[in-house]
Amino acid sequence: MALLRVEGLRKAFGGVVAVDGVGFQVSRGELVALIGPNGAGKTTCFNMLNGQLRPDRGRVFLEDEEITGLSPRQVWRKGVGRTFQITATFPSMTVVENVQMPLISHHREVYRFTGRAVRLHRDEAMELLDLVGMADQAERPCGVLAYGDLKRVELAVALANRPALLLMDEPTAGMAPGERVALMGLTAEIVKSRNIAVLFTEHDMDVVFCNADRILVLNRGRLVAEGSPEAIRENTHVKEIYLGAGDGLRDLGRVCHPGGT
Amino acid sequence: MEFYLVQALNGLASASSLFLVASGLSIIFGVTRIVNFAHGSFYMLGAYIAYTLVQALPTGAVGYWLAVLGAAVAVGLIGAAVELLLLRRIYRAPELFQLLATFGLVLVVADLVLLIWGPEDLLGPRAPGLRGSVMILGEPFPTYELFMIALGPLVLAGLWVLFHRTRWGTLVRAATEDREMVGALGVNEAWLFTSVFVLGSFLAGLGGAVQLPREAVNHTMDLHIIAEVFVVVVVGGMGSILGAFLAAVLISELNAFGILIFPEITLVLVFLIMAAVLIFRPWGLLGRPEGPPRTPAGEFEPPLRLLGRGFLYFCLAVLASAAVLPHLLPTYYIRIACEVLISALFATSLGFMMTVGGMASFGHAAYFGLGAYGAALAVTYAQVGTGLGLLAALGLGLAGAVLFGYFCVRLSGVYSAMLTLAFAQIVYAVLFQWYGITGGDNGLLGIWPSDWVSSPLAYYYLTLTVVAVSLFLLRRLAFAPFGYSLRAGRDSALRSEAIGIHVRRVRWVGFVIAGFFAAAAGGLFAFLKGSVFPDYSSIPVSVDSLVMVLLGGVQTLSGPIVGAGVYKVLEVFVNRYTEHWQLILGCVLVGLVILFPQGLLGYLVGRFGRSGEEWRGVDGAPAGGRAS
Numbered sequence: 001m002a003l004l005r006v007e008g009l010r011k012a013f014g015g016v017v018a019v020d021g022v023g024f025q026v027s028r029g030e031l032v033a034l035i036g037p038n039g040a041g042k043t044t045c046f047n048m049l050n051g052q053l054r055p056d057r058g059r060v061f062l063e064d065e066e067i068t069g070l071s072p073r074q075v076w077r078k079g080v081g082r083t084f085q086i087t088a089t090f091p092s093m094t095v096v097e098n099v100q101m102p103l104i105s106h107h108r109e110v111y112r113f114t115g116r117a118v119r120l121h122r123d124e125a126m127e128l129l130d131l132v133g134m135a136d137q138a139e140r141p142c143g144v145l146a147y148g149d150l151k152r153v154e155l156a157v158a159l160a161n162r163p164a165l166l167l168m169d170e171p172t173a174g175m176a177p178g179e180r181v182a183l184m185g186l187t188a189e190i191v192k193s194r195n196i197a198v199l200f201t202e203h204d205m206d207v208v209f210c211n212a213d214r215i216l217v218l219n220r221g222r223l224v225a226e227g228s229p230e231a232i233r234e235n236t237h238v239k240e241i242y243l244g245a246g247d248g249l250r251d252l253g254r255v256c257h258p259g260g261t
Numbered sequence: 262m263e264f265y266l267v268q269a270l271n272g273l274a275s276a277s278s279l280f281l282v283a284s285g286l287s288i289i290f291g292v293t294r295i296v297n298f299a300h301g302s303f304y305m306l307g308a309y310i311a312y313t314l315v316q317a318l319p320t321g322a323v324g325y326w327l328a329v330l331g332a333a334v335a336v337g338l339i340g341a342a343v344e345l346l347l348l349r350r351i352y353r354a355p356e357l358f359q360l361l362a363t364f365g366l367v368l369v370v371a372d373l374v375l376l377i378w379g380p381e382d383l384l385g386p387r388a389p390g391l392r393g394s395v396m397i398l399g400e401p402f403p404t405y406e407l408f409m410i411a412l413g414p415l416v417l418a419g420l421w422v423l424f425h426r427t428r429w430g431t432l433v434r435a436a437t438e439d440r441e442m443v444g445a446l447g448v449n450e451a452w453l454f455t456s457v458f459v460l461g462s463f464l465a466g467l468g469g470a471v472q473l474p475r476e477a478v479n480h481t482m483d484l485h486i487i488a489e490v491f492v493v494v495v496v497g498g499m500g501s502i503l504g505a506f507l508a509a510v511l512i513s514e515l516n517a518f519g520i521l522i523f524p525e526i527t528l529v530l531v532f533l534i535m536a537a538v539l540i541f542r543p544w545g546l547l548g549r550p551e552g553p554p555r556t557p558a559g560e561f562e563p564p565l566r567l568l569g570r571g572f573l574y575f576c577l578a579v580l581a582s583a584a585v586l587p588h589l590l591p592t593y594y595i596r597i598a599c600e601v602l603i604s605a606l607f608a609t610s611l612g613f614m615m616t617v618g619g620m621a622s623f624g625h626a627a628y629f630g631l632g633a634y635g636a637a638l639a640v641t642y643a644q645v646g647t648g649l650g651l652l653a654a655l656g657l658g659l660a661g662a663v664l665f666g667y668f669c670v671r672l673s674g675v676y677s678a679m680l681t682l683a684f685a686q687i688v689y690a691v692l693f694q695w696y697g698i699t700g701g702d703n704g705l706l707g708i709w710p711s712d713w714v715s716s717p718l719a720y721y722y723l724t725l726t727v728v729a730v731s732l733f734l735l736r737r738l739a740f741a742p743f744g745y746s747l748r749a750g751r752d753s754a755l756r757s758e759a760i761g762i763h764v765r766r767v768r769w770v771g772f773v774i775a776g777f778f779a780a781a782a783g784g785l786f787a788f789l790k791g792s793v794f795p796d797y798s799s800i801p802v803s804v805d806s807l808v809m810v811l812l813g814g815v816q817t818l819s820g821p822i823v824g825a826g827v828y829k830v831l832e833v834f835v836n837r838y839t840e841h842w843q844l845i846l847g848c849v850l851v852g853l854v855i856l857f858p859q860g861l862l863g864y865l866v867g868r869f870g871r872s873g874e875e876w877r878g879v880d881g882a883p884a885g886g887r888a889s
């Protein structure tokens with residue numbers, strides 16, 4: 001049984017059809033990449049999966065339960081975590097407080113008027129920060145972090161309520177190449193150890209081809225190819241799309257750094 | 262039937278003036294993104310100047326209409342001066358400070374008008390040539406009202422031509438659509454802003470001048486119209502001129518017919534319509550959603566820190582000195598000390614909502630007034646004592662905050678602030694108009710404390726206890742999970758929703774908490790003064806609280822306490838030497854905003870603290886609006 005099942009998803013903004021009839025499945029234990037040139041509709045897809053946007057057409061199922069049209073809050077409670085292309089964190093809180101917030105929400109303590117928030121679930125938050133390599137910066141205000149570090153904090157935040165599915169929108173943007181591969185390697189480990197699924201978008205083809213178990217290719221809102229990294233690399237249609245966009249799929253996707261997977 | 266038609270025509274006539282002022286405000290906002298609080302003052306100035314010019318110019322039609330036009334032009338010129346000398350310096354300042362600066366102008370103009378024209382109502386002559394009436398379905402109808410009915414659509418058409426058929430108008434529309442574009446078009450931005458401001462002020466002045474034959478010119482016209490204009494603009498949609506027209510007609514007709522159904526509380530109808538519009542169209546009838554509120558680049562607040570043991574001792578020391586203080590003071594000063602304490606609570610309740618929740622309110626006096634009247638009504642009609650009276654205060658304040666907050670948290674930024682002001686004005690109007698229950702502008706008298714707290718000293722200790730406990734609770738709340746959730750919603754609504762926090766509901770609860778403590782302050786104030794008046798909910802009282810918060814600094818929890826102390830003491834002191842507290846306060850507000858456009862604390866942080874340089878790079882990335 002697939003963890004996530006998407007059927008015929010469509011979204012138009014005025015005249016622009018951003019996503020058009022997209023359907024796919026993701027199973028537990030899979031790290032799946034959703035790739036495509038700028039404006040292909042990747043983020044729009046994510047927004048429909050987590051309830052940020054209501055699809056014009058199509059349905060989304062999580063473990064065979066329909067979640068189409070639920071709010072982001074409800075989708076999150078059902079076990080779908082998310083990171084954003086442009087990071088969304090709480091700049092006036094410290095790094096560890098940022099991770100404590102989802103834990104507070106998860107334990108339904110948002111409306112607690114007594115006690116001190118900073119004392120709640122601190123150890124668990126520190127463990128998550130340790131996992132993403134941010135423990136040493138736990139007490140810094142989130143507002144002063146480098147962009148790559150913000151991405152890491154967001155990952156810890158998204159993992160906090162032990163989601164079954166994680167949506168990561170360009171998780172390695174703003175990182176050095178070595179860091180990228182390391183972070184995705186870590187993500188791959190989490191996928192296996194927690195038996196969860198991760199769907200991620202990425203422009204760095206090194207990261208995609210070294211880590212993804214499966215790749216979905218989106219172009220102008222349509223799903224144009226789907227398969228293993230090897231199959232996608234040999235797919236002439238995909239090559240055309242990327243060569244046309246000047247992205248150089250072949251060159252970028254060839255070399256895997258040691259220790260990447 | 263005839264009667265209803267005449268009533269409908271009356272509504273249309275009133276709509277025109279409202280539309281003139283509202284369209285001016287809307288145009289200015291569209292281009293400069295400044296909500297000009299002083300727009301009502303421009304309207305009032307238009308009426309006063311027209312009055313004077315009519316006296317000065319030769320009688321007759323030519324002189325009269327020259328006077329009307331002259332007044333509008335004069336107000337346009339005043340607008341130019343204001344833009345050049347004040348607004349030009351604060352376009353980049355936070356919205357709240359811009360509003361505050363324009364409110365400073367309101368105070369200055371109000372006092373100057375009193376100085377120049379005196380406090381009496383002035384009755385202007387009727388318009389030559391339009392003095393008679395025509396028969397409509399057998400009912401006489403004043404000709405001047407027909408002129409007014411025509412004026413609104415004429416100005417609307419004129420503005421349409423201006424905006425769609427001239428190069429200048431095209432530029433204004435482009436700037437309204439996309440502010441960044443103006444620079445890219447190579448347009449002289451400064452000139453465009455000034456001219457837009459002049460047009461807006463001209464319209465407001467004209468709106469005031471044509472009122473001359475319709476109502477007595479008086480010095481409360483400014484705040485009266487600005488609240489209505491805010492309602493019109495929120496209902497019609499900010500930046501939409503046609504929306505302003507539709508909303509002005511809607512609101513005016515509602516008033517015209519409301520008089521027949523609910524003669525005492527017509528504003529309740531206005532409130533219901535506004536509520537309905539906002540539920541179904543949060544951005545107004547013809548408005549478009551605004552982007553996320555503008556945060557000044559490179560600024561974010563440092564994390565909240567629980568101050569250590571030292572701060573605790575400091576608080577205890579302050580409390581101890583507050584406890585012995587009254588024994589050293591004459592009775593008169595004990596009462597002033599009570600007022601300072603009450604102001605501190607009032608300001609801190611607003612500060613809580615602003616600092617922790619990121620919600621600004623221009624109508625916090627609504628809950629202060631409701632608290633005061635809750636206590637006063639309970640004492641007057643149920644003869645309860647002080648304890649139950651204070652509970653009634655909390656109850657009424659809570660009810661008001663629950664109701665109004667529900668709508669206010671649906672909007673953000675200035676929209677929300679304008680709505681809070683409109684609600685406060687509705688509370689004010691109900692208190693003022695519902696003569697049978699609230700005593701109208703005579704207020705309710707004889708609200709004295711029960712025997713156990715009847716001495717000034719005993720009442721002081723009661724006040725001190727309530728205020729100290731409230732401040733303590735508010736502080737705890739800020740550090741509790743709820744306070745953190747509120748801040749989370751303020752920092753990033755997107756992230757909050759993505760981790761299961763219901764931002765709107767959390768903000769609603771935060772709003773209600775702020776209203777609750779404001780009501781506590783109001784209740785204490787009622788017993789201190791022994792009487793209550795509609796003025797407790799008036800705009801100046803709301804602005805007082807805002808000034809106290811901003812004086813102390815928005816970014817600290819205890820700032821408002823300091824701000825309230827400084828402000829109150831200053832007020833008492835200045836009032837002793839001059840009648841013109843308003844004028845001075847207005848100048849101080851304007852001066853503060855010009856000198857420290859980022860706020861006092863922002864200035865101090867920028868000057869002595871870390872600049873937030875690292876953050877700027879991140880903030881400069883393309884805005885996250887798309888993902889929302």
Ligand SMILES: Nc1ncnc2c1ncn2[C@@H]1O[C@H](COP(=O)(O)OP(=O)(O)OP(=O)(O)O)[C@@H](O)[C@H]1O
Nearest residue numbers: 013016018037038039040041042043044045085887
């Ligand atoms: N809120 C919106 N309103 C209008 N158009 C939108 C909106 N969001 C996305 N679009 C359009 O939909 C299309 C797909 O955008 P989307 O952000 O999903 O692409 P993407 O694949 O994530 O691109 P990128 O790699 O640049 O992040 C684009 O043409 C974009 O301009």
Ligand SMILES: [Mg+2]
Nearest residue numbers: 042043044085
């Ligand atoms: Mg994207």
